[in-house]
Amino acid sequence: MRRMRRVKIVATLGPASQDDKTIEDLARAGADVFRINMSHASHELLRETVSRIRDVEARLKHPLGILVDLQGPKLRIARFAEGAVQLVAGQKFVLDSVDETGTAERVFLPHPEIIESVSVGDRLLLDDGKLQLKATKVGGGAVETEVIYGGRLSDRKGVSLPDTLLPVGALTEKDHADLLEGLKCDADWIALSFVQRPEDIIDVRKIVQGRAGVMAKIEKPQAIDRLEEIIKLCDAFMVARGDLGVELPLETVPGLQKKMIRMARRFGKPVVVATQMLESMITSPVPTRAEVSDVSIAVFEGADAVMLSAESASGEYPVEAVTMMNRVAIAVENDTNYRTIIRAQATEPEATAADAISAATRQVAETLDLAAIVTYTSSGSTGIRAARERPSKPIIALSPNLRTIRRLSVVWGIHCVQTEDAASLEDMVDRACIIAYQEGFARPGDRIAITAGVPLGTPGATNMLRIAFVRQDGAGSS
Numbered sequence: 001m002r003r004m005r006r007v008k009i010v011a012t013l014g015p016a017s018q019d020d021k022t023i024e025d026l027a028r029a030g031a032d033v034f035r036i037n038m039s040h041a042s043h044e045l046l047r048e049t050v051s052r053i054r055d056v057e058a059r060l061k062h063p064l065g066i067l068v069d070l071q072g073p074k075l076r077i078a079r080f081a082e083g084a085v086q087l088v089a090g091q092k093f094v095l096d097s098v099d100e101t102g103t104a105e106r107v108f109l110p111h112p113e114i115i116e117s118v119s120v121g122d123r124l125l126l127d128d129g130k131l132q133l134k135a136t137k138v139g140g141g142a143v144e145t146e147v148i149y150g151g152r153l154s155d156r157k158g159v160s161l162p163d164t165l166l167p168v169g170a171l172t173e174k175d176h177a178d179l180l181e182g183l184k185c186d187a188d189w190i191a192l193s194f195v196q197r198p199e200d201i202i203d204v205r206k207i208v209q210g211r212a213g214v215m216a217k218i219e220k221p222q223a224i225d226r227l228e229e230i231i232k233l234c235d236a237f238m239v240a241r242g243d244l245g246v247e248l249p250l251e252t253v254p255g256l257q258k259k260m261i262r263m264a265r266r267f268g269k270p271v272v273v274a275t276q277m278l279e280s281m282i283t284s285p286v287p288t289r290a291e292v293s294d295v296s297i298a299v300f301e302g303a304d305a306v307m308l309s310a311e312s313a314s315g316e317y318p319v320e321a322v323t324m325m326n327r328v329a330i331a332v333e334n335d336t337n338y339r340t341i342i343r344a345q346a347t348e349p350e351a352t353a354a355d356a357i358s359a360a361t362r363q364v365a366e367t368l369d370l371a372a373i374v375t376y377t378s379s380g381s382t383g384i385r386a387a388r389e390r391p392s393k394p395i396i397a398l399s400p401n402l403r404t405i406r407r408l409s410v411v412w413g414i415h416c417v418q419t420e421d422a423a424s425l426e427d428m429v430d431r432a433c434i435i436a437y438q439e440g441f442a443r444p445g446d447r448i449a450i451t452a453g454v455p456l457g458t459p460g461a462t463n464m465l466r467i468a469f470v471r472q473d474g475a476g477s478s
Contacts, residue, residue, distance in 0.1 A: 001028075001062040002440055005329040006390075006413035007298075008032040008305035010067060010272055011322055014040065014313025018049050024056045025319045026312065030326030032409045033065035033189070033305065037313065038178040039074070046178075050185040063402075063416050065189060065409035067215065068182035070175040072193025073168055075159040077126070078108035084154035087131060087147045095124070095133075095159075096142035107153075109143070113168050114161065118143050125160040126153055129246040162221050162247035170200040179204070183211050188406040191215040191238060196222040201233040213407050215272070218260060219243035227260070231267050236410065238307070242275035254297075261301045266347045268355075268388045270411045273298040274307035278324060282315035292328055299332040300341050302390060304412040342390045354385055354453075354462035361449050361465055362389040370467070371446035372396055374432040376422065380404040380411075382451065382462045387412045393449075394441050398432065415439065422456050425466075433470045444472045 133145035219240035264271035349355035383397035422428035453461035
């Protein structure tokens, strides 16, 4: 099953889409990776959903990635005696540690770490930023605030703290249990929510130990302050624009998105752009023009993947949303300006043999008008390096490791095929040519570029570039 685009599509599964037939329909429509949101999924549902995805993968004979998204430390107020209160700008409102139902003057905040960390002058945003408070007095187990923007505040609404660095890590007890269950289910990617510091990534990597890729969700101002350190430590990251737009001024988010996509390219890390991409398709069979433009911008900027959240998880038109995203991506990548923009964002290769060969391979493939670039990759790093160059020619990643193949399903431009390790250089050339032919990328008489590490099967040791002809029988000669 060959995609006609380079950018990948991540589709979130939920009540509208977690049955076997819909998962298959989504994959056929263009979904490359399926996200399971642990904010809403039990361990039993996680196991059932993973099993269904793997059944669909076997039927389609096409690798599908699974992303388990951890909930992270969700901070919420407690309940009110009347279910809700109306806060007015200028009034005093207290968040305290007294476990009693709330009133129009106070509410219980069951998070002592917030009360201990907030300083006078810090902002507290409630209900996705709809209400804003400012701390005026802190101490005695309470935070006294002034209401800046008021409104209706109901039970269990979320609290965001854009000005406060919390002492808690991004991994809660629930997250730890969900992470272990995700690893047991052979998830390909683990997404860590509300990352604040590089140590959050280190904590998760110690548990994961290479069994899955670690994806950092960038959605806190504190993460923006230490962005380079975090990106260097994770395997991929997500521009989680929803919470980012709550805790930071909305007008700064587009610029941050552009900055993060370019940083991803520089460090050779896959990047996913997420949240509200086709939001109106939750209830409408067609998106707005602005949403189409939003998806297009992410594709033009060279993001590895674009993501659907509620559109595919709980919306009325999950398959139509994936189909639309697929159509937009194909249209952008066929636009006359696309290659010029992608090339303008290129970064210099790092001073390693593997990076130099990946950069040379792109140039050779485009200069000689080769049919495809075939890369042998054990760990996936060679494939990611090839994708970082954003070549105009297709990339076929060959690996004996099914985990690697599935993990690469989130990476820009890579068509993944599982195959045994080549026994010799001649076998390597033949195998590359036959697969390029069988998968519909090359015809007899075409030439392909082949990169690999010699000796064969050595992880991360790309040191060879070959050009081969595809013969009439599909095999190769160099």
